[in-house]
Structure formats: structure tokens, C-alpha cells
Amino acid sequence: MKFFHTVLSFTLLVSILIGCSSEQSTEILNSNVSIDSSGALSGGDTTIFDGSSHAFSIPAPNLSAAALEKHLEGDVEFEAVFVTAPAVVNPGLGPIYNNVSCINCHARDGRGRPPGVDEKFVSMLFRLSLPNTENEGDVKSPIPVPGYGTQLNNRAIYGTPAEGSVKIEYSEQPLTTEDGTRVHLRYPNYTVTDTYQPLPENVEVSPRVAPVVFGLGLLEAIPEKTILTYADETDVNGDGISGKPNYVWDVIKKRYMLGRFGWKANQPTLLQQVASAYHDDMGVTTSLFPLENSTGQSQLKENRITPEVSDEILDVVTFYVQTLAVPARRNVDDPQVIHGEQLFAQAQCASCHVPTLRTGVLPGVPSVSNQTIHPYTDLLLHDMGPDLADNRPDFHASGTEWRTPPLWGIGLVRTVNGHTNFLHDGRARNLMEAILWHGGEAEQSRQTVLEMSKTERDALIAFLESL
Ligand code: HEC
Ligand code: HEC
Secondary structure: OHHHHHHHHHHHHHHHHOOOOOOOOOEEEOOEEEOOOOOOOOOHHHEEOOOOOOOOOOEOOOOOHHHHHHHHHHHHHHHOOOEOOOOOOOEOOOOEEOOOOHHHHOHHHOOOOOOOOOOOOOOEEEEEEEOOOOOOOOOEOOEOEOOOEOEOOOEEOOOOOOOOEEEEEEEEEEEEOOOOOEEEEEEEEEEEEOOOOOOOOOOEEEEEEOOOOOOHHHHHOOOHHHHHHHOOOOOOOOOOOOOEOOEEEEOOOOEEEEOOEOOOOOEOOHHHHHHHHHHHHHOOOOOOOOOOOOOOOOOOOOOOOOOOOOHHHHHHHHHHHHOEOEEOOOOOOOHHHHHHHHHHHHOOHHHOOOOOEEOOOOOOOHHHOOOEEOOOOOOOEEEOOOOOOOOOOEEOEOOOEEEOOOOOOHHHHHHHHOOOOEOOOOOEOOHHHHHHOOOHHHHHHHHHHHOOOHHHHHHHHHHHHOO
């Protein structure tokens, strides 16, 4: 075993010395020399080597002492449990909400899942809106549902009615690959139940599980013009894959900005993403969203003038999600993994899940600036076909479009979160199911996978598991 390791490291060393053939070969970043011959350093200098259940919760190793202190202050706030006002610590929960802390949904800074049979909703929520029939060109800003707003709050503080709940029913449908392997996909059906007042018939409902929260500062630091080079809205290159940027409302700049975060790229910055999480998910107000999420509804008791969370707390929590480390890839020299990586490229997965990007400068966050990273996303919207559609437009995102999710760390979700539920609503029960749900612009990729041999499909999965 020891001998084997030595041979492996020797091979690695040789390939570094003679220069690697892959395009992610040896990189020299500023004054620090960082060697990434195999693309294992997924987060550049913010990469950590930890494949344990803590893999998503580690501060970036290149933070200064002062920055680490700020990160750790943010960590405390990310875990803070909010309670009903008045209270000494963390008051301001609700009156209507989905959960009481950030970490309850983003468990171990990882991802959520739909509830099992007879389980309550914990880390999954439902966005709501009315059809936007205004002719604003392509932009369909979500129209709040009277009495509900833009999100179903399934919990409420004592003595207050929650907005309602959701029933999920799955129906299994079989699918056969070219080589005769049978796979079942579970089709979800969502029904809003227990509403405190009738919901309009034409309400649009979008299910979403909590995504992982590491590596996000790096994604925020990718220059807009880099992202736009991957956009090909009218498919000029004729590969069947377009890719379109979302432009969403920035409440501070008071104009439309490139959307990057959320399953439909409907948030422009992490600051706004965090403030809307406090507001929409926990009923906690900030200077960005100073009105309670129950404003205009019968649950509203009083609208406090002072934000329930200060700008200082908002700042440290934002910094926290900007500076969580990205776990390094594992088993990069395994021949099966290398084969899988080639198949990933051949099946055009890399056209949307872009392997390598370079960050620019994120003001105030030097640790994520000027890094070569391997996030496996283009941060653009793609039509994924009718089966994955939520039919709820979100700014420029149509009812069938989703943002390409980053794939870094995806092989560690089982270890960190104890499940392998993937896609925006966790319907896929493993990585292969997630791939087989791909349609629309990714239909050709899906076909390629269906035509693969079992050995090839196993290699593709082994590659994804190494991320
Ligand atoms: C009820 C569960 C829930 C709670 C509580 C919650 N989140 Fe989230 N979070 C989500 C979901 C679901 C999404 C995806 C939203 C979407 O696509 O519209 C999300 C998205 C995010 C994202 C964007 C991730 C990405 O890759 O785009 C960040 C950052 C985030 N949340 C941080 C926080 C913080 C900070 C808090 C606490 C202030 C918090 N969340 C509280 C469920 C939750
Ligand atoms: C046209 C762009 C596109 C192509 C091509 C594509 N994907 Fe995706 N992929 C997406 C989008 C968008 C989603 C999110 C869909 C959703 O959640 O409903 C996704 C989701 C995934 C997920 C689940 C991620 C998560 O966090 O839940 C995996 C795994 C994945 N893709 C792997 C692949 C593989 C492997 C291929 C090639 C066989 C591929 N993709 C091809 C756009 C693409």
C-alpha cells in the first residue's frame, strides 16, 4: 500500500515536472506558486484537503488573521437560532417563516432535501407568484400573491396562522438505457394544502431545496464579462446549447444587475441573497428589506422601525458565505476517474458545467480574488425541458430555465449531508438520476449517456464522485 502511494506521488511529481498535457496545467498565480496539474485544487488557494463530514464548513486557508476572525463571527451568526420578539438574544423571528436559523436549512453548510414520508419540511421551500402578464420585454419580475407574497411560509410564531403546507407525491416511471439497464425516475407532484386563506387558482409554485454555501465568494468574483463570453442566447455556434444571463433587481443599486445566486440566478449579490434569506425564510428584517415579510397580511402584529439584524451582522454573515473553503478533488489519478472526465467532455456536459474559470477582484475579499477555480458552472440559464420546468418565470428566467449549478464538492454530499438527493427539488435520488432528468438544451447530453455502456456510465459517475 505504502509502495503504491509512493509510486502515485512519484507519477504526480513527474507529470508536474514535465508539464501536464491538460489545459488546467501548472498555474503561476501572482507571487504564490500554486501547482494544479490535475485540476484538483477546485477553489484555487481557497482549497482545503478534507473529505470528511466537515468538508463544506472550513474557512478558506488563505484568510488573514483579521479576515478569519470576521469569518468566525459570521459562522456564529449563521448558526444563531432566532426567537419571537421580545427576547434578549436574536429576537425577530417571523411572525411567519420557514426555519429558525441559516444552518437548519444549509445543514453543515451543505444541501437540503425534500422531506421523507411523514417528515416535516426542513430544508426545502416553495416560491410563489402570480403570472406576470405585463409586457416588460423578457423581464418577468415575480408578482406577489395577495396574502402570501412570493414564498410559502409553512411555519409561524405562537398564536399566528402559518400560510400553508405542501403535499409531495411521487410517481415512478421506468426508463431503459441502450444496453438494457432499467432505471426509475420519480416524478413529483406538489399540492399546496392547509392554506390560511384561499390561494388563487393561477398561482405559480416553484419548489427549491437549499444549495451548498461554500465557494460562493469565488463565484461572486468571476467578472461579468467572463460569464457573458459563455452566453450564446441565439445559439450562434449551433451546438443546441444557448446559455443566457439573468438580469435581476438589485435593491441597493436600484437597477437590473447580472443574477448569479439561487436556482434561477435570481439574486445579484451575496449581500442581497443573505438579506433576503433573513427576510423571506426567517421573517427577520434588515436595512435592505426593512418591512416584515407578513406586511399587508393578517399575521402582521407590528412593523418595527429598527432592522432586526444590523448591517454589521449582515456583513459578517455575507463574508462567511464568501469565504468558506472549497474541498479538493479526490482520486484524480484513478484511471476510471480520468476516463469519466473524458466522457464528461464528450457528452458536452462541460458546455454548461464549465470546468475552469478565473476570478477577478472581489473588493474586500482578497482570498477569493485572482484565483483559477474549477466550479463546473457557467452561472447561466438553460432551458432544461418540460419535465424539470417549474413554469414560474423569475426575471429573465423562463418557466423551463435553470441556472447551471456548480458541481464542485458534489461527490461529498453523501458524506456531509447523509443523502444523495439532487436537482432543484431533490427529486433525483442519485447522480445518475440527476443526469437522466436533463432535457431541453441538455437532451443531446442525456442521449449520449443513455447510449453509453455500463462501464462508461460508471466511469462518468466516478468522475462526478471525485469532484
Ligand atoms: C427554509 C430554509 C432556508 C433558510 C432558513 C435559509 N436558506 Fe439559504 N437557501 C435556501 C434555498 C431553498 C435556497 C435557494 C433559493 C432559490 O433558488 O431561490 C437558498 C439559497 C441560499 C444562498 C445561495 C446559494 C447559491 O448557490 O446560489 C445563500 C448564500 C444562502 N441561501 C444563505 C443563507 C443564509 C445566510 C441564511 C440565514 C440568514 C439562509 N440562507 C437561510 C433555503 C434556506
Ligand atoms: C444545457 C446545459 C447543461 C448540460 C449540457 C448539462 N447540464 Fe447538468 N445541469 C444543468 C442545469 C441547468 C442543472 C439544474 C437542473 C435542475 O435543478 O432542475 C443541472 C444539474 C446537474 C446535476 C445536479 C446538480 C445539483 O446540484 O443538483 C448534475 C450531477 C449534472 N447536472 C451533471 C451533468 C452531466 C454529467 C452532464 C453531461 C452528461 C450534464 N450535467 C449536462 C445544465 C446542464
